[in-house]
Amino acid sequence: MYAIRADHAFDGTRFLPSGATVIIDGERIVGVEPARCELPDGIEVAECSGTLLPGLIDCHTHLIADGTFGGLERTATMSDDQLDGVIIGSLRAHAAAGVTTVRDLGDRGYRTLQFRERPGLPRVVAAGPPLTTPGGHCHFLGGQVDGDVARAVAEHGELGVDVIKVMASGGFATPESDQLGAQFSVTELTAIVEAGHALGLPVVAHAHSLIGAQNAISAGVDGIEHFTCLTDSGPRVDDSFLDRVAAQDITVDLTLSNDRALHSAMTLAVLPPAMAKLMEISGFDSFDAFYRTRLDVLARLREHGVRVVAGVDSGMGPIKPHGNVWRSVGEMVGAGYPLSEALASVTSAAADACGLAETTGRLAVGCSADLLVVDQDLAEDLDTLGSAHEVVIRGARLR
Ligand SMILES: [Zn+2]
Structure with missing residues (x-):
């Protein structure tokens, strides 16, 4: 048993005005007390003047992709040993940044x-190969389905996945896929959702x-990833559409958190052709101009x-390295979210979306001891979230 004590603390939903002392036994949190509490003799205490919070959660990662351009596509020809090596490297990068759970x-x-x-590595919530149409987005990952979609979901379930991921449109990592069109009909997507839910699995x-996105919403998915809402004349996000997403209580993950310092190098000339074409039809003169409209959508979602x-x-x-999810907090605050709400989106709310509400994402008795300590008062200095001082994964201190 040991304890970590910090002058400042965020418990997953709110800041604790008296800081916190979190007491850890094995893998679990067994006590959450104010920073200046008395502890029984013999308990080792790690003291910190900064902020203690739950470890971060990245709700959309690809552990087999190494953070270089084309990394996901290259996995098509990699051996299992090579894939495992990349996965371990990705998980270590997440852990070093205070990410203690990822949804792959x-x-x-x-x-x-x-x-x-x-x-010593972050917990993984795994989808396995995403369901896609023949030759569709990320077909090279092995999740192509022609016909019996319910059978494909059942196979994923038998192999033990935690979540079903389905490609409802093309994507930029697969240039020949239709980024502006639909993959799967509403009928097929509905069958996927029903099959997933019958197994107790969320479907994103x-x-x-x-x-x-419209098809996925009609089918009753639990979450939508990217939510770029592209049409042949550029992105289109109507108020009535957002109201519908809210009414169905669908979780949206815009997959932002980019390292924007690298955006200046992303001129239209170096973008994947499908992405460059999108910029052209949408009237954006730079990738960052497009990205700013995504931040506007982030504000409107709230x-x-x-x-x-x-x-x-x-x-x-390169703009999306493993361990980058902390950047989303600053983006959300910039888009008008209160800091506690922004932090919840990478801790407790993320845990809820991953089916881990009782497991992680909170400084709470009974939860897994997945913790991050940063050096400063987070409420005063948000950038401190980018430098982990101490990381605890299921009770094990990494540094
Ligand atoms: Zn992805």
């Missing part, structure tokens, strides 16, 4: 499932196109009462 929304060969609870849909969580799509390129 697309692997190959179900390789991520065996990394769910490796000592990748949707870059507006029609893909205004419309949509449940928002933060995922990075980490691993998908």
Whole structure:
């Protein structure tokens, strides 16, 4: 048994005015007390003047992708050993940044499932290979389904996935896929959702196109990833559409959290052709101009009462390294979210979306001891979230 004490603390939903002393026994939190509490003799205490909070959760990662351009596509020809090596490197990068749980929304060969609870590495919530249409987005990951979608969901369930991921539109990592169109009909998507729910599994849909997002919503998915709402004349996010998403209580993950310092290098000339074409038809003269419209959508999601969580799509390129999810907090605050709400989106709300409400994302007795300590008062200095001082994963201190 040991304790970690910090002058400042955020418990997953709110700041604790008296800081916190979190007492840990084995893998679990067994006590959450004020910073200046008396502890029984013999309990080792790690003291910190900064902020103690639950470890962060990245709701959208690809552990098999190494953070270089084309990393996901290259996995098509990699051996299992090579994939496992990349997965371990990705998990270490997350851990070093204070990320203690990741939701992997697309692997190959179900390789991520065996990394769910490796000592010293973040917990993995795994989707396995995403369901896609023949030749559709990320078909090279092995999740192509032609016809019997319920059977494909059942197979995923038998192999033990935690969540079903379905590609409801094309994507930019698969240039030949239809980014502006739909993959799967509403009937098929509904069958996927029903099959997933029958197994107790949430279903999240990748949707870059507006029609893909509309179809996914009609099918009753639990979450939408990207939510780019592209049409052939650019992104289109109507107020009535946001109201519908809110009314159905669908969780949206815009997959932002980019390292924007690198955006200046993303000129239209170096973008993937499909992305460059999108910029052109939408009238954006730079990638960052497009990204700013995404931040506007982030603000509007809150205004419309949509449940928002933060995922990075980490691993998908240099602007999306593993361990980057902390940046979403600053983005949300910039978009008008109160700090506590922004922090909840990477802790307690993210845990809820991952089906881990009772397990992690909170400084609460009985929860897994997944903790992050940063050096400063987070309420005063948000950038401190980018430098982990101490990370605890299921009770084990990493540094
Ligand atoms: Zn993704």
